[in-house]
Amino acid sequence: MSAADKVVKDLKRLMEEAGDSSDDLLAEAKQKDTLTLAFTEVLKPPYEGWELKSDNGKMLVGTVTLELFEVLQEGDGDYISGDEMMKRAQKLGVDWNQKTAEFLLTNQHLIPESWRGYYIIFPGTVWQGSDGCHRVPYLHWRGRRWALDFYWLGYDWGEDDRFLCLSK
DSSP states (O other): OOHHHHHHHHHHHHHHHTTOOOHHHHHHHHHSSEEEEOOOSOOOOSSTTOEEEEEOOOEEEESOOEEEEESOOTTOTTOBOHHHHHHHHHHHTOOOOHHHHHHHHHTGGGSOGGGTTSEEEOTTEEEEOTTSOEEEEEEEEOSSSEEEEEEETTSOBOTTEEEEEEOO
């Protein structure tokens, strides 16, 4: 099975889970190298009492080449605020959502080993915890496998944090 066929199979599974079985959308996915989908399903809260504040629906699907992009830019110092990180992600167009993180988590074999030292941020989804704090999903290497967690936007963002972007 080719990589593209595997992606289409995974896409079909995700669509079925979302209650969508659109053959037109699958046909379009087979004809293009990339496809951006907007899932209309509501994400389930990761913890009791959490509320989804925003989800832009921006998800990577298809055969793409990805790379990591440093959150910090020249002149930032050691850290930036969560607000600045969110503005930067939107401006750079690297604001992928939690569904992209979940896809990568399910397909960990696609994630390069060289990424294991970084926290990969998915700022297209924002949750409000029961404590009132806003958090975004991120992937990180947990010794044997990748894990999905949620980082508080009130914390600083630094040298180990990365955006996921399309390779040029």
